[in-house]
Amino acid sequence: MSLLSRGICRGLLVAGATLLATSAFAQMEIKVIAPAAPGGGWDQTARSIQQALIAEKLVKNAQVINIAGAGGTVGLAQFVNGAKGDGNQLMVNGFVMVGAILMNKSPVSLSQITPIARITEETQVMVVPANSPIKTAKDLAELVKKDVAKVTFAGGSAGGVDHIMAALFVGAAGADASKVNYVAFSGGGESLAAILGGKVTAGISGYGEYEGQIKAGKLRAIGVTSPQRLPNADVPTFKELSIDLVLTNWRSVFGAPGISDAQKKTLAELVDKLVKSNSWKDILKQKGWDDAYLPGEPFAKFLADEQTRVGNVMKTVGLVK
Amino acid sequence: MDALASLIHGLAIATQPMNMLYALIGVLLGTAVGVLPGIGPALTVALLLPITFKLDPAGSLIMFAGIYYGGMYGGSTTSILINTPGESASMVTTLEGNKMAKAGRGGPALATAAIGSFVAGTLATLGIVFLAPWLVNVAVNFGPEDYFALMCVAFITVSATFGDSPVRGLTSLCIGLTLGLVGIDKLTGQARLAFGVPDLLDGIEVTTLAVGLFALGEALYVASRRHLVEEKLEPVRGALWMTKADWSRSWKPWLRGTMFGFPIGALPAGGAEIPTFLSYSTEKRLTKHPEEFGHGAIEGVAGPEAANNASAAGTLVPLLTLGLPTSATAAMMLAGFQQYGLNPGPLLFAERPDLVWGLIASLFIANVMLLVLNLPLVGLWVRLLAIPQSWLYAGILVFATMGTIAAKPSVVELSMLAGFGVMGFLMRRFGYPIAPVVVGLILGPVAEAQLRRALQISLGDPMVLLQSPMSATLLGIALLALIAPFALNGMSRFKASED
Amino acid sequence: MDTASERRPDTAGMLIAGVLLLIAVVIFWDTSALQLAPTYGVGPKATPYVIATGMAVLAAGNFWLSWRGDYPERESFDPKAIVLILGGLAALIAIIGLGGGFIPATAVLFAATATAFGRRAVHIDLAIGLALGFIVFLLFDKLLTLALPAGPIERLL
Structure with missing residues (x-):
């Protein structure tokens, strides 16, 4: 028994030591705020940042804090109110938060926090089950034009990137985007099951999430939203099918509100080192995320454009009055 | 049979001494975090995942499996000992488990939970080996209308938790349903009953409600009556271990619980709670000791605990065969896979059988470790109840609030916890059953969302509920379960329960 | 649970019935303020209305229980x-x-x-x-x- 318990102790020490084993020269203790519950995209991004920061010894310590709720707006509100001037915090957010802020009539907005950089993006894909009579995005566009109500799209939560893409597709196909029949599911798993089971006409998701199904021939990918074809997949873009639909689900990091220029510069440098590190590149490869690093002013401008576009779609679909 | 050979190979790897040690550490850590009310297996895995980053793939996967099972078992332990469900799936366990603990039978309750989890986990693992491809087809063809029908069946089972008055039971249920309305409507994105409070937008956390009603409510109630009845807990009365009668009353519920848990867990939106409800109400109907239900019937612990564990294994079916993470915990497991550049999906079994079977074998080993670790500890756990009442409840409140503080550190959430505590106290005082509130909060939103999805796809045609054979069958079962007691007993049971 | 002599109206029970009725009213009021309806199927208002109705009925049921004095006896509390x-x-x-x-x-x-x-x-x-x-x-x-x-x-x- 004593041998066993000594073994346990040693194991615990190993586990403990590996947690604490960071070098002393990088002094920052970074808090990475994930405005979502564990398991989702923002949480995984935050945990990947944590993992890479520690592995590269860029900081003394990094902690992920989950503040879930309402498309991230609960986390945003807490960040705006609670992190003022704190140069040691980073918040992960992205495309979905832009819509959530509008939809939930959030009292705080992205303009109140400090944009650092866009870091990753995921291409969106539209799929149909392998046995569907729909072969191409053109076929689906025809169906939509004929009777928009009968074409059901499955995807994530209402007002999210999938919903916006469905509306944009219906609009681009020449039908009334306000009539889109979008069925919101609470998780990627549930909507995938509905697509595979043929309960809905088509499904929408991030490409990475359905890649396995597509490669296994269970789902047919009829279009991706990137401007160019993905390097590792033989799926046409909507653009080349002359359906005007370009969209990526980007993720970004922000600093706290009211931080000094020096603090902002430090964070920007940290993020710059992070995204250029090998650990980060390995993570991107693992997770199937694309590098979309866009720091500083260009990111601020990109953000403004996306806010306008999302706002317009939300009004069309009737998610915002 | 290829599958079996692969499993045996996986077992050989998982039983290497170093890997066994990792499993043990994982189970320990998982239990340590999992006992915190409000921190379920998903968060436990999320928190401890970084630790596994540093190990080699096999060791990491095995520690991971240990954390997962440890986190699940930790929730049951608190349910039984201190009437505080660690997560929503172990809520049902409190109903009989805590009564047993108070009667000095905490030992057998913990033991039947641990052994039942082990039995269910083992059977469900075999289920993955042999039934996965078949089951996943059924699961994928389960549409929104079928889920709605399943929810109807589950709703019928709530009556098993009603106690002696249908009116009071329904009132509790309706309060739960009302709480379930709070938050953003999943289909149109509008806030209901949130009154402009951002913390309410995502709805009411089941664990906050359960911990408030059960743990805080109980503490307030006991404290307020202390001058009347000095409740003296005897940690052990009779045998610490399960008696022969306990065994013979437990084994059938274990098996039946597994039968509920595994297939429903395999459904993409099945969840772990519904099988525990179904199991509890089934055991209550089938038991030869109906008088013990509500006062500590061992069947009421054995069945739901087995169902809970089997459903956890069930979620692996869509995860491994389709790459479908159907629960937060499964999503975390996916993250665990991705550490090794794996994307679970239809090709995973073909491409990396070693790791898949390694994981399944690890789960099996973790399950064994859990048993090895916990059975000897049952005596120790039960001794916790020997702590003086004042310190015991003080400690319970500290851990109950800490779970909420760690999971959602906001003043609003903590205030809700306190509010639910007061509600739990009042409900106890005025004789309203507690469990239906939680059941309503869990089932209500799912039933609504699935019904609305079904009607959205059918463009508003309600016949869709009867056109699906699965849905029609389930609705038939619900109807039967509803009228059978009346038909069998000719209203007499209803009358008796009303008075 | 009660003896016949104790069967008289229970004020606390009536208070509970009142609170339940209040909840039903609040649900009605909150739901009627919802503006957006989906293009297809059932909207977000249907379920709250059903639950609110149920709550109102149960308020009546609880009122009836308390009228009969059918409440568990309450001990003094600290x-x-x-x-x-x-x-x-x-x-x-x-x-x-x-x-x-x-x-x-x-x-x-x-x-x-x-x-x-x-x-x-x-x-x-x-x-x-x-x-x-x-x-x-x-x-x-x-x-x-x-x-x-x-x-x-x-x-x-």
Whole structure:
């Protein structure tokens, strides 16, 4: 028994030591705020940042804090109110938060926090089950034009990137985007099951999430939203099918509100080192995320454009009055 | 049979001494975090995942499996000992488990939970080996209308938790349903009953409600009556271990619980709670000791605990065969896979059988470790109840609030916890059953969302509920379960329960 | 559960019935303010209306129960204990809300609850609570990187 318990102790020490084993020269203790519950995209991004920061010894310590709720707006509100001037915090957010802020009539907005950089993006894909009579995005566009109500799209939560893409597709196909029949599911798993089971006409998701199904021939990918074809997949873009639909689900990091220029510069440098590190590149490869690093002013401008576009779609679909 | 050979190979790897040690550490850590009310297996895995980053793939996967099972078992332990469900799936366990603990039978309750989890986990693992491809087809063809029908069946089972008055039971249920309305409507994105409070937008956390009603409510109630009845807990009365009668009353519920848990867990939106409800109400109907239900019937612990564990294994079916993470915990497991550049999906079994079977074998080993670790500890756990009442409840409140503080550190959430505590106290005082509130909060939103999805796809045609054979069958079962007691007993049971 | 002599209207029960009716009204009122309806299927208003109706019916049912006096008999209770525990919770919320940190908040809750359960050694209980909070904080925040609220004491660790 004593041998066993000594073994346990040693194991615990190993586990403990590996947690604490960071070098002393990088002094920052970074808090990475994930405005979502564990398991989702923002949480995984935050945990990947944590993992890479520690592995590269860029900081003394990094902690992920989950503040879930309402498309991230609960986390945003807490960040705006609670992190003022704190140069040691980073918040992960992205495309979905832009819509959530509008939809939930959030009292705080992205303009109140400090944009650092866009870091990753995921291409969106539209799929149909392998046995569907729909072969191409053109076929689906025809169906939509004929009777928009009968074409059901499955995807994530209402007002999210999938919903916006469905509306944009219906609009681009020449039908009334306000009539889109979008069925919101609470998780990627549930909507995938509905697509595979043929309960809905088509499904929408991030490409990475359905890649396995597509490669296994269970789902047919009829279009991706990137401007160019993905390097590792033989799926046409909507653009080349002359359906005007370009969209990526980007993720970004922000600093706290009211931080000094020096603090902002430090964070920007940290993020710059992070995204250029090998650990980060390995993570991107693992997770199937694309590098979309866009720091500083260009990111601020990109953000403004996306806010306008999302706002317009939300009004069309009737998610915002 | 290829599958079996692969499993045996996986077992050989998982039983290497170093890997066994990792499993043990994982189970320990998982239990340590999992006992915190409000921190379920998903968060436990999320928190401890970084630790596994540093190990080699096999060791990491095995520690991971240990954390997962440890986190699940930790929730049951608190349910039984201190009437505080660690997560929503172990809520049902409190109903009989805590009564047993108070009667000095905490030992057998913990033991039947641990052994039942082990039995269910083992059977469900075999289920993955042999039934996965078949089951996943059924699961994928389960549409929104079928889920709605399943929810109807589950709703019928709530009556098993009603106690002696249908009116009071329904009132509790309706309060739960009302709480379930709070938050953003999943289909149109509008806030209901949130009154402009951002913390309410995502709805009411089941664990906050359960911990408030059960743990805080109980503490307030006991404290307020202390001058009347000095409740003296005897940690052990009779045998610490399960008696022969306990065994013979437990084994059938274990098996039946597994039968509920595994297939429903395999459904993409099945969840772990519904099988525990179904199991509890089934055991209550089938038991030869109906008088013990509500006062500590061992069947009421054995069945739901087995169902809970089997459903956890069930979620692996869509995860491994389709790459479908159907629960937060499964999503975390996916993250665990991705550490090794794996994307679970239809090709995973073909491409990396070693790791898949390694994981399944690890789960099996973790399950064994859990048993090895916990059975000897049952005596120790039960001794916790020997702590003086004042310190015991003080400690319970500290851990109950800490779970909420760690999971959602906001003043609003903590205030809700306190509010639910007061509600739990009042409900106890005025004789309203507690469990239906939680059941309503869990089932209500799912039933609504699935019904609305079904009607959205059918463009508003309600016949869709009867056109699906699965849905029609389930609705038939619900109807039967509803009228059978009346038909069998000719209203007499209803009358008796009303008075 | 009751004897015939006790079957007279129960005021507390009627109060409960009133609260249930109030809840039903609030649900109706809140739901009627929803503006957006989906293009297809059932909207977000249907379920709340059903539940509100159910609640109103149950309010009537509870009223009937209390009219018959069909409520469990209530024993006297010790309001001091309730106030102490709720006070401890309120203090915990306040300390955390104001940035006092996890350890002192835990200590206060521990001591308040122990006192509510009849102990008369506040100083010792505070010390135990502090020690408990300290151990828990070290274990979970430092070793397992679970973020717990930090105040002045925690930042020293």
